Amino acid sequence: MIEKMTPAMRQFYAMKEKHPDCIIFFRMGDFYETFGDDAGVVSRELDIVLTARGKDQEGERMPLAGVPYHAAETYIARLVSKGYRVAVCEQIEDPKKAKGIVKRDVVRVITPGTVIDASMIASPGARYLMALCPDGPKFGLAFLDISTGEFFVEECAGDRDFSGILSEVERYRPQECIVGPPLPDGLEGRLADLEVLVTRFREDAFSEKTARDLLLGHFKTLSLDGYGCAELDAAVRAAGAALAYATETQYSALSHITGLSVRAPADRMMLDAITLRNLEITETIRGEGKEGTLIHVLDRTRTAMGSRTLRSHLVNPLISAARIDARLDAVEYLCQNTAVRTDLRDLLKQCADIERIAGRIAYGNATPRDLVTLGASLGCVAGIRGLFPEEAPEEITDALGRLGDFAGVIDLIDRAIADDPPATLKNGGAIREGYSAELDELHRLSGSGRTWIAEFQQTERERTGIRSLKVKYNRVFGYTIEITKPNLHLVPDDYDRRQTTANGERFTTPALKEKEALIASADERLLSLEAELFANLLGTLAASVAAFQETARAVGVLDLHAALADVALRNAYVRPELDDGLKTVIRDGRHPVVEEKTAGTFIPNDTLLDSEGDQILIITGANMAGKSTYMRAVALITVMAQMGSFVPASYASIGLVDRVFTRVGASDDLSSGRSTFMVEMQELANILNNVTERSLVILDEIGRGTSTIDGYSIAKAVLEYLHGTRGKGPRTLFATHFHQLIDVEGSLKRVKNYHFAVKETGSDVVFLRKIIPGATDKSYGIHVARLAGVPAKVTQRAEKILQETADAVSSPDAKGRRYTQMLLISDTPVTRPSPVVEELKKLDPDTLTPRTALEKIYDLKRIAGEEGR
Incomplete structure (x- = not known):
């Protein structure tokens, strides 16, 4: 067929x-x-x-x-x-x-990973194409954003649960992942679960020789040593495949991709996919967008470049105190210099996405409006360079040194492009008068032709006496004289009929035909010449693409520091202290996201964690008392400090953390056939197998997915494992409802009990959100059920069952356990007597000798001291 x-x-x-x-x-x-x-x-x-x-x-x-x-x-x-x-x-x-x-x-x-057009990119965030290349026990990963030219690689281990790969996917959120060699079973499905489009690409593009040759040819170098990846075969294979895919889909050499970098795990704090999700750093747990996330609180940047830089820093916190302090110096400087910060942010507000415009110039699809925007933005860059005195901090002076001088480019754009150009070149009008003498002459001819048409129309009206006569243009017949039916009897003999319409007829004349040919020729040449001039202009600007990109990234750094300074001042953040120790001290720490929603009513809390002292804090307390918020706040303050941000506290000293692990809730993974408890145990296994003494571990309700006895046994074993037998271990916050675990404080010297205080007034309970030393044996679950709207009939029956159960389960073990729940009571008396009072009741003063009385006083002092722990 x-x-x-x-x-x-x-x-x-x-x-x-x-x-x-x-x-x-x-x-x-x-x-x-x-x-x-x-x-x-x-x-x-x-x-x-x-x-x-x-x-x-x-x-x-x-x-x-x-x-x-x-x-x-x-x-x-x-x-x-x-x-x-x-x-x-x-x-x-x-x-x-x-x-x-x-x-x-x-x-x-x-494709989703190769979008470059401005109209197709909805947000300023990076849009990565990812290439994934298995190579024995490891994987090579490459990430390429063709809209900006950003290109980097890394290698990670091929864990059985793919946690390393999935963490990087969560960190960078690629739009598309290309694969060649077969992936391990299950990995492609896990990528799809994270909403990453997996695309099969030809396997030969992932071969080591093909990939290396392509990269060397693209960067015009003899080796990859200068990019730090010469020995990373898996990463090189992935990078070559990513570049090949981008080049082949775009039918372009992509000259704006000018470099390749390596991101090594040793340079940054590791935040796995679970932690990024649990701490809601860039997305909420439910995946409902930025609101309610840490990045939403911190992102007060004024440019797209700054917003991308913020996200990159946030998901890649540093583990070098010197580098962190350099960033903090910049934030502090901008906090203290209000005029500089205000002027900088005002200029940044006028600065468009230079990085992406540069990409479109290199690709050849930049618009006239892109160039006007670029010229204005480069003018803002010139203004930024003049804002700072010479004694600015290193991070700022380094960024200022990378801002290019584009006076010539600005002048060229100003001379070449009209003030308010059209969105496209289709109908002309983009090139400014005076830029091209030939183009100006064509405009004159075209304009004079249209003037002739208007004059011709007036002449014909007078000659024929037809006042409604009009000369019009359409794409099929060109210029014609339109005569309505009532006036057809007045048409001169020298008119040639061209077309009959519903309302009359169309005519032409030899003179009109001749002028139409001249106008059409001028218009066609005009549009052709304007397109040619614009293409040549893009070619000239393409030579500066690398400088545009370097400037854009420097602008992003300045914007980031100014934004963090603005957030710090607005939210009363303080500069954290960073060192190589193993201690975390936070005074009046706050959850940066939750405090924004509490309108100034957030209750701050102190934290002391020391791998050689108070290493593990067992946190008990009522449901909704604030345990999870408190633990997440400690983790977020740590992340913020190591990314180079001020933190929500009155004081913070952070011993550098290499990884933050979180286990704060799980749900069934039906697609993989994994139950809640299996998910919980796999996440726990990842923590226990990878934790170091420099890690921060957040564990919430370990063991709750199985029976009480099993759950308690697992939770206690985990505590013992994290505590270890050596003199130090990971800083750990361990929230639990297994109240038996508080006894561990007596057997593990680096474990301390803490709980959240409540106030009881009759049948009402007020959560005070304040963490204090000691343990509690109450969860107030029925009270929470009442707050949630559970019918009164159910909660009343639950209270009765609770009382019956408590009476039935009175045991010697329970009598010997020590609780220090702080009950601030208005109407309800304390029912548990003090051991000191009980001992005093047993004494008969009349039978005591002075020596015995003194010994009893010492005993009572000892008992009182134990009671206060």
Whole structure:
């Protein structure tokens, strides 16, 4: 049936054969058409009417769905956001000059990981293409953002549960992951669970020689030593594949990708996927966006470059006290210099995304408005350089030194581009008058031609006496004289009829034909010359792309520090102290996210953690008393401090932490067939197998997913394991409802009991949100149930059952256990007597000798001291 198809349909099927996994956007005149199964997808996903035209390969009517070419980017963006790949098939010759069928070819493949158009990028955040390459026991990972040119690699171990890989995916949130060699069973599904599109790419692109040769050729170097990855074979294979995929889909050399860097785990605090999620650093646990996350609190940046830099620093905290202090110096300087900070942020507000505009210039799809925006932004950069005195901190002076001097570029753009240019070059008007003498002459000819048309219309009205006579233009017939039906009897003999319309007829004259040819020729040459001038301008600017990128990244650093200073001042944060010790001291620590929602009523808390002293804090207390908020606050303060931010506290001293581990709740993983308890135990295993004495561990309700006895046994064993037999261990916050665990304080010297205070007033309970030394044996679960709206009949019955159970389970062990729950009571008396009072009741003063009385006083003092612990 192919020989019976139209030439256009044969072209379509040829393109579809080359790109079977793509939706083909096939340019036909003013529309991009989609055919067959592609049309069905487009109609369904974009809510576009599905029609039919022509024949398919089987001779059936061909399904068809089209979109206007000027709105195509919007439709493509919607498809790409849903995970589809789109191949754009353009007319690559002028239809007016074509002999036979217009030549067409795919000029670009747009995928979720290779979007570069400004209209398709909804947020300022990085959009990474990830390449994943298994290599024995390890994996090579490459991340490439083609919209900015950022390109880096790393290697990680191939854990059985893929935790290392998944943590990096959670950290950088790639839009697409390309794979070549087969992945271990289950990994592709785990990537899909994280909403990453997995794309199969040709395996040979991942070969070591092919990848290395491609990278060397692209960067025009003899080795990769200068990029620090020469010996990282797995990373090199992944990087080569990523570059090959980007180059092949974009049909471009991507010259704005000018470097490659290595991100080594040894340089940063490790935050695995579980911790990033549990601490809600960049996304909420429910994945509902930024609000309610740490990044939402901290991101007061004024530029897209600053916002990306903030996210990068936040998910990659440092583990070098010197480097952290350098960042803190910059934040402190901007806190103290209000005028500089205010002027800097005012300038930054006017600065567009230089990095992405540079990418579009290199790619060749920058618009006239992009260049005007670039010129204005580079003008702001010039202003920034003049804001700072010479004695600014190192981080600031380093960033200032990387800001380029673009006076020549600004002048060129100002001379070349009109003040308010159109969004595209389609209808001209982008090039400023005076930039090209030839273009100005064509504008004069075109303008004089239109003046002649207006004068001709007036002359013909007077000559014919037809006051309604109009000279109009359309794309089919060109310029014509329109005469309405009532005036047709007045038409002169020298008018040539061209077309009959519903309201009258259209005519032309020899003089009008001649002038139309001149105008059309001038207009066509004008548009062609303007496109040529603009392309040459982009070529000139492309030589500065690397300098634009370096400047953009420096602007991002300055913006980040200014934003963190602004947040610190607004929220009363303090500068933390960092050292190489193993102690964490926080005074009046607050949860940065929760305090924003409490309108100044947040209750701060102190923390002392010392791997050689108070290493493990067992935290007991009521449900909703604040245990989880407190533990997360300690972890977030640590992360903020090591990323280089001030922290929500009145004082903070942090011994550098290499990893933050969290286990704060789990749910069934039905897709993998894992129960709540299995998820909990696997997360716990990851902690216990990777923890070091320099780690911070947050454990909330370990063992609650199984029976009480099993759960208690596991929880106690975990405590003993983390405590260890050596003189130090990981700083650990351990919240539990297994109240028997408080006895561990007596047997493990670096374990201390703490609880959250409550106030009881009759049947009411007030959570005071204050952590204090000692333990509690109350959870107030029934009170929480009442607050949640459980029917009174149920809660009243629960209270009765609780009392019956408490009476039945009175045991000698319970009598010997020591609790120090702080009950601030208004109406309810303390029911547990003091041991000191009980001993005093047993004494008979009349029988005591002075020596015996003194010994009893010492005994009572000892008992009182034990009671107060």
